[in-house]
Amino acid sequence: EDALVWNGTEISASVPVVLDIGAAGKGQLVDLLASVLRGAGTTEFLVDASGDMLHSGAEPLGVGLEHPYDPTQAIGVVELHDGALCASAANRRAWGDGLHHVLDGATGFPIETVVATWTMATTAMEADALATALFMVDPKVLEREFEFSWLMVYSDGHAAYSAGFEGTLFS
Known part of the structure; x- marks a missing residue:
């Protein structure tokens, strides 16, 4: 028997469960706050939710x-201009050596190959979800479905990035 049943817009549980919407939830909150600011007539702002941010304005940041x-x-540094930048990293929400919040769904263990990701997209919700997805999914697969740029840092110290990720990495 499934402990969690998802039927359309309803979720029911037969046992106590915890639902973590962290992979896109904080990004969605950033987008909602930006919508409130725009609705109030504010055109220049930065909503920063500790690594998930959305910028609006004439000058890049x-x-x-x-x-x-x-x-x-x-x-490194990247210029954010009229869009979202979100990050995910193994050093955030960690509770021991090698133990962190981004888990491999097949094994249940923390992912060890990727240690940090950054994505830039139109919305923070999309950038937030994609930053987490990059820990598990080849960026080429995600690029077929989404318009975004990305940077990934691996545990062996090397980095990979998309052609559209315009920033500077320090040596």
Whole structure:
């Protein structure tokens, strides 16, 4: 018997469950706040929800990319202009050596190959979900369905990025 049943717009559970909407929920909140600001006539703003942000304005904003092993350092910078930038990293929501919140659905264990991702998209909800998805899905697969740019940092120290991810990585 399934503990969780999803039927259209309804979810029911036969046992206590925890639903974590973190892979897109914070991004959706950023988009909702931006909508309130736009509705009030504000055209220049930055909504920053600790790594998930949306910028609106005439001038781009330089944003540092947090080092995945040292939050006091940056590994690079990207210019955010009229769009969203979201990040996901293994050093956030970690509770022990090698134990963090991004799990491999097939094994149930934390993903060890990717340590940090950044995505830029039109909406923060989409960028937020894609930043998490990059831990598990080849970016080429996601690029067939979504318009976004991305940067990935791996546990062996190398980085990969899309042609559209315009930023500077420090050496």
